[in-house]
């Protein structure tokens with residue numbers, strides 16, 4: 252599906268469906284009024300007759316309007332708010348898509364030039380709409396014998412003013428690139444764990460690098476990880492038949508190849524059974540998405556290479572499968588991390604921090620401007636923040652602020668949790684330098700504290716996406732593609 256942008260007069264648009272908005276006062280915007288005048292008030296006649304109330308997401312389809320080149324007009328309600336929130340925007344898009352899908356419409360034009368979004372200008376409104384439209388067309392039916400019905404929609408045109416044109420074109424390009432990164436992330440998260448194992452993630456990274464000259468990929472195998480002293484990552488993998496992998500992606504977009512890179516580190520547990528500290532059976536299948544951090548880094552690289560942003564970015568995917576076996580780590584085992592610090596593994600289900608800590612030590616060699624790690628790290632984060640907000644912690648207030656801001660801009664929000672020193676002592680171990688769990692209190696924060704022991708040499712932040720990367724149970728079960736929008740926005744802001 253393509254996005255087109257046109258500042259031609261609405262009435263001249265030759266389209267299968269012209270989409271107009273109406274609010275709860277039954278008012279059309281200026282583009283709508285133009286159309287209504289052209290077809291001699293046919294639309295306002297429907298409004299007067301009470302055919303639609305303008306409630307958010309309500310739709311009315313009109314055919315054969317006089318003097319219009321458009322085959323149909325689709326009226327959509329935008330509610331009573333003077334300004335649409337992001338949530339309302341999503342509802343609006345999903346109402347449009349439901350119609351477009353069920354009517355098998357081949358192209359549509361959105362006359363949204365006047366629609367006001369809370370705290371968004373024309374560019375950022377159009378980007379959100381474009382991203383939601385493209386993401387809303389995502390399907391994952393690879394393993395179904397009967398495929399989802401084909402979607403006929405080949406183009407959506409944004410009808411805007413000539414002043415808005417340039418901004419809206421940029422918005423469409425970026426919104427679509429973000430959605431394509433999200434689709435990649437969603438595919439990987441939805442993929443079954445018998446297929447999506449650490450070697451599969453390595454192949455995906457390599458495949459992407461083949462398509463782009465300025466992206467190179469290096470895959471560290473267990474032999475090399477042993478030499479590097481990645482004792483924590485290897486300890487997690489040792490109960491599984493799948494070998495660990497550390498995958499390093501190097502995107503050089505800046506003219507100056509030596510410019511300090513931004514570094515993204517993703518947790519890539521392709522299945523988290525808990526290990527010897529085995530998880531309960533119910534819902535364990537969902538732990539295939541415990542590589543959501545790594546998948547989001549791959550998604551961001553897809554977006555990044557499509558947009559060819561002029562910055563240098565390193566992505567590190569730290570991958571293993573966490574399984575119980577006769578060779579698995581036991582509660583009580585002590586391992587030596589790449590940093591030299593020793594860790595007492597009190598719970599083998601707190602494995603994310605173990606695979607991350609060695610990657611966080613490894614990335615020092617890149618002399619990073621900033622390091623952001625992304626991980627489905629703690630169930631406690633879902634308890635604290637639910638499924639709409641990612642947890643954020645860090646050692647550098649400026650970096651934390653930039654990420655919070657990027658999240659708001661991209662409608663992919665995060666909220667900061669404190670990494671006060673007082674929490675650090677919860678990780679004391681009588682036998683090693685650190686324990687890998689901090690007891691029942693403040694579980695997301697103690698996980699952050701654990702990571703902070705390995706990130707003292709650079710500005711660092713940690714995104715806990717346990718609640719946001721996946722929708723549990725129900726009919727919408729599956730990967731969400733988050734936090735690709737947040738991370739892309741952060742990088743777009745750096746590229747300015």
Ligand code: BES
Pocket residue numbers: 523541598600601602603627628629630631688689694717718
């Ligand atoms: N991958 C899980 C965290 C998780 C739980 C993500 C539920 C998404 C949904 C992580 O490896 C884990 O098991 N964490 C433990 C930590 C505990 C043992 C300290 C948890 O959250 O229970």
Ligand code: MN
Pocket residue numbers: 523525599600601602603
């Ligand atoms: Mn776990």
Ligand code: ZN
Pocket residue numbers: 520523541600602603627628
């Ligand atoms: Zn895990």
